[in-house]
Amino acid sequence: MPSLPNDLDLRQLIQFSAADGRIWMGGRRMVLLHLSALGSLRRELLLSFGREQSRRVLMRAGHASGRRDAVLARQVRGEAALLEMFLVGPQLHMLQGAVQVTPERFDVDIERGHFDGVFRWDHSWEVETHIRDFGPQTEPVCWMLLGYASGYTSEFFGRPILFKETECSACGAPSCRIVGKAAAAWPEAEAMAGDYEPDSMLIRLEDLQSQIESLRSTLEASDDLGPLVGKSNAFDSALALLRKAAATQVTVLLTGETGVGKERFARALHAMSPRKDKPFVAINCAALPAELIESELFGAEKGAYTGASAPRVGRFERADGGTLMLDELGELPLPAQAKLLRVLQLGELDRLGGTQSRKINVRVVAATNVDLEVAVASGRFRRDLLYRLNVYPIRVPPLRERSDDIEPLAMHLLQRFAALHSKRVAGFSDRALDAMRRHAWPGNVRELENLIERGVILVSDGEPIDVDALFPGLPDTGALTVTAVGTLEPPSVAASDSLFDEVSRRGLTLDAMEQLLIKEAVARSGGNLAAAARALGLTRPQLSYRVQRLRSGDVSQP
Numbered sequence: 001m002p003s004l005p006n007d008l009d010l011r012q013l014i015q016f017s018a019a020d021g022r023i024w025m026g027g028r029r030m031v032l033l034h035l036s037a038l039g040s041l042r043r044e045l046l047l048s049f050g051r052e053q054s055r056r057v058l059m060r061a062g063h064a065s066g067r068r069d070a071v072l073a074r075q076v077r078g079e080a081a082l083l084e085m086f087l088v089g090p091q092l093h094m095l096q097g098a099v100q101v102t103p104e105r106f107d108v109d110i111e112r113g114h115f116d117g118v119f120r121w122d123h124s125w126e127v128e129t130h131i132r133d134f135g136p137q138t139e140p141v142c143w144m145l146l147g148y149a150s151g152y153t154s155e156f157f158g159r160p161i162l163f164k165e166t167e168c169s170a171c172g173a174p175s176c177r178i179v180g181k182a183a184a185a186w187p188e189a190e191a192m193a194g195d196y197e198p199d200s201m202l203i204r205l206e207d208l209q210s211q212i213e214s215l216r217s218t219l220e221a222s223d224d225l226g227p228l229v230g231k232s233n234a235f236d237s238a239l240a241l242l243r244k245a246a247a248t249q250v251t252v253l254l255t256g257e258t259g260v261g262k263e264r265f266a267r268a269l270h271a272m273s274p275r276k277d278k279p280f281v282a283i284n285c286a287a288l289p290a291e292l293i294e295s296e297l298f299g300a301e302k303g304a305y306t307g308a309s310a311p312r313v314g315r316f317e318r319a320d321g322g323t324l325m326l327d328e329l330g331e332l333p334l335p336a337q338a339k340l341l342r343v344l345q346l347g348e349l350d351r352l353g354g355t356q357s358r359k360i361n362v363r364v365v366a367a368t369n370v371d372l373e374v375a376v377a378s379g380r381f382r383r384d385l386l387y388r389l390n391v392y393p394i395r396v397p398p399l400r401e402r403s404d405d406i407e408p409l410a411m412h413l414l415q416r417f418a419a420l421h422s423k424r425v426a427g428f429s430d431r432a433l434d435a436m437r438r439h440a441w442p443g444n445v446r447e448l449e450n451l452i453e454r455g456v457i458l459v460s461d462g463e464p465i466d467v468d469a470l471f472p473g474l475p476d477t478g479a480l481t482v483t484a485v486g487t488l489e490p491p492s493v494a495a496s497d498s499l500f501d502e503v504s505r506r507g508l509t510l511d512a513m514e515q516l517l518i519k520e521a522v523a524r525s526g527g528n529l530a531a532a533a534r535a536l537g538l539t540r541p542q543l544s545y546r547v548q549r550l551r552s553g554d555v556s557q558p
Contacts, residue, residue, distance in 0.1 A: 001103045005084050007091045008524050009076055009534040014095065016480040026072045027429030027466045030096075039129030046134075055143045059195050062147025069148075070155035071426050071463055079539055080530050082108065089152040090119065095482075099124045099145055099176075108157075113182055115153070115161050121145065121176035127169045140168035142176055147196070153180055162192045228261075228268050229412045232404040234397035238265070241394045246272035251344060253389045254367040256396035259446030262367040263327060265396055270323040275363055278322030283315050286331035293336050298343075300352035316349055316360050323363045329389070330370035330381060341385045364389075399441040399448065406436050409445065413452040414465070423456050426464040435467045435474060515550055518543070 013026040023030045045054040066089065073088035083106055090101035105118035121142065130141040140146075146165050153161040160183035167173040183189045228239065245252050246269055254262045263282060270280045288296055299314030315324060326332070332340065343349045344364060348357045366389050375381035399406065410428060418425045428436075432455075441447055455465040467474060521532040533543035 001106060004087055004091055004101075004103070005080075006524075006528045006531040007095065008521075009531050010088065010091055010095055011482045012535060013072075013076065014482050016482075018480065022434075024431055025092075025096075026076070027431040027464070028068065028072075029430035029434070035125055035129065038125070039133065042126070042129055043133045056195050058143040059147035059150075062144035062149075063151035063196050065144075066148035066151030066153075067155040068426075070152045073152075073156060075460075075463055076534065077530075080534075082110075084530065086153075086156060089149075089156070093145070093148065097125065098148070099142075104177075110157065113159060113184075115157065115180060115182050117153070117163075117180040119149070119178050119180075121178065122169075124169060124176050127176065131170055136172065137168070137170040139171065140165035140176070141170045142168060142178075145176075146178060149178055149180060150196070159183075160193065162186055162189065164192065228264060229409050230402060230405040231408065232397075232402040234401045235405055238394055238396055241392075242269055243272065245269065245392055245394070247274070249363055250392045251363070251389060252365045253391075253393045254365060254396055255393060256367075256369060257398045257444055258369050259444035260396045260398055261445045262369075262396050263325060265394070266323070266325040266365040266367060269365060270363075273323070273363065275322050279319050280323050280325070281315050281319035282325040282327060284327045286328035290333045293333060294339065295352045297336060298339060298349045298351055299354075301354040311351070314349070314351065316343060316362055317358070319362045320360050321362075323365060325365045325367060327367045328369070329366040330368040330372060330375050332381075334380075334382065337382045337385050341382065341388060344385075344388050399444045403437055406448070407433055409448060410436060410452055413449055414456065417453045417456040421453075421456055423459070424461050425456055425459055426462060429464045429466045432465055432467045432470055435471050439471070514546065518546055518550060522547070 013024075014030075015024045017024065023032060042054070042058070045057060049057070069089050069092050072092070073085055077085040077088055086106070087103065090103065093099055093101055100122040102120040102122070103117075104120055105116060107116040108114065124142050124145060126142045126145055130137065142165055146163055149163040150161065153163070161180055162183050163178045163180040164186075165176060165178050167175065167177040169176050183193060186192055228235075230236070230239070242252075242265060252266075252269060254265055256262055266282070267280060270276060283296060285293065294300075295312055295314065297314050297316060299317055300312040302311050326340075339349070343360070343362075347361065348359050350357055372381055372386050372390075376383045376386055399409075410433070414425060414427070417423075436448075436451075443450070451470045452465075455469040458469040459465045517536065518532070521535050522529065524532070524535070529543055529547070530540050533540045536543065538546075
């Protein structure tokens with residue numbers, strides 16, 4: 001087997017953000033733990049739940065971690081040869097301090113679904129802690145590491161591949177050794193695969209949880225797009241008011257900034273009300289010319305205005321028996337406000353140009369993003385209409401007041417847009433989620449929808465959405481990364497004006513700077529052009545072209 005490739009590209013994924021005390025690896029948040037603390041947790045599991053249950057729990061935890069790293073492997077070395085790309089997992093395992101990995105056999109035939117891999121492990125953290133707490137063993141103990149290997153390889157090749165630990169240092173062997181094969185190649189495949197399935201007790205708990213969720217869903221506020229999503233206090237308060245109003249006939253006034261989802265709330269109110277089987281009609285009062293708004297709302301008789309060659313049914317009549325949402329109500333012209341007040345008070349309307357009143361049974365939900373008290377003071381809105389509408393106001397909170405709702409909302413939208421665009425997306429990176437939590441959201445939920453849809457379109461199939469796909473202009477945090485000898489690199493001078501000062505001082509041209517960067521990247525990668533190319537953000541052919549230019553002397557010398 002060839003030696004492990006240079007890991008410069010992987011070390012650069014690890015960033016230590018001293019400013020806010022967080023560690024990142026490829027967009028995922030990491031935590032440094034004392035090995036003794038992790039060992040104590042493992043010991044507590046064993047003493048509380050027994051060996052078999054603890055083994056399965058730790059294997060499943062490792063399996064989940066391996067699957068996530070497999071997605072990262074294709075992002076980092078997507079253009080590398082198969083073995084070099086696959087070895088991202090073992091190298092990440094080493095960088096994370098879990099175990100030293102030495103490949104001994106790697107025989108793969110993707111078309112036939114064949115996999116035969118053997119890897120040696122040294123300095124396993126699980127061996128070290130297990131022997132410290134329980135002494136020498138008669139059976140292998142590298143459970144989390146084994147789960148990682150199976151999860152990583154299965155996700156990497158897109159088919160079940162299972163590893164078995166055939167030798168373990170905890171049992172007296174000089175090293176640990178694992179063997180991996182396609183699931184179908186193991187005689188005991190069913191039993192081995194069972195280690196990664198939920199335990200029967202957990203299954204029963206999940207079944208009960210599913211029943212609870214099913215019952216709860218019948219009480220959830222929802223519309224044609226599904227349930228309203230949120231768990232924050234601000235969201236729950238608004239939703240509680242909505243539920244109380246649903247069974248009544250009260251006129252509801254929804255207030256809130258543009259994009260908070262007032263129409264979703266109105267549709268949910270209709271869906272929870274006794275009128276749910278009747279029409280829901282929405283009209284944006286700001287989207288229609290003033291001369292047409294009355295005929296749109298109340299209808300018009302033949303000849304009521306030029307071009308009215310037939311009677312026109314208005315939105316109120318279309319919503320008869322159901323719910324009418326008047327969005328952007330603050331933009332309604334004063335003459336239409338007077339007619340609306342009569343409809344709300346008497347439950348009847350007159351078509352434009354008509355002489356006969358018509359009874360209607362409509363529940364009105366008004367929505368506005370303007371302060372109606374200010375509109376009243378400026379003479380743009382009738383005070384008596386405000387009093388009539390303001391019987392049951394509900395303020396829909398802006399997204400910046402619902403930070404706890406951002407992640408569940410984002411996941412809900414991700415599922416919707418992934419299905420819409422026929423994409424398979426592996427969630428969000430931790431850095432992307434963190435950026436969403438920190439964003440001010442001036443456009444509220446509508447802005448979040450747009451960002452998530454863009455992220456789904458930009459992301460490659462099977463990969464998570466990273467922060468760059470959502471916020472392309474987000475500035476670099478200036479985090480520290482890891483050198484080949486394990487020390488932290490200082491913040492990049494590119495984040496300040498010192499780089500320009502240095503270039504000016506040395507009298508470097510752009511070509512000379514390129515030459516220096518390429519030489520440094522190739523040197524740090526040990527001459528591995530593929531790794532150097534990844535470090536520079538280039539493809540290998542692009543770097544090869546530039547190296548040839550350097551060797552031919554087709555650049556200026558520094």
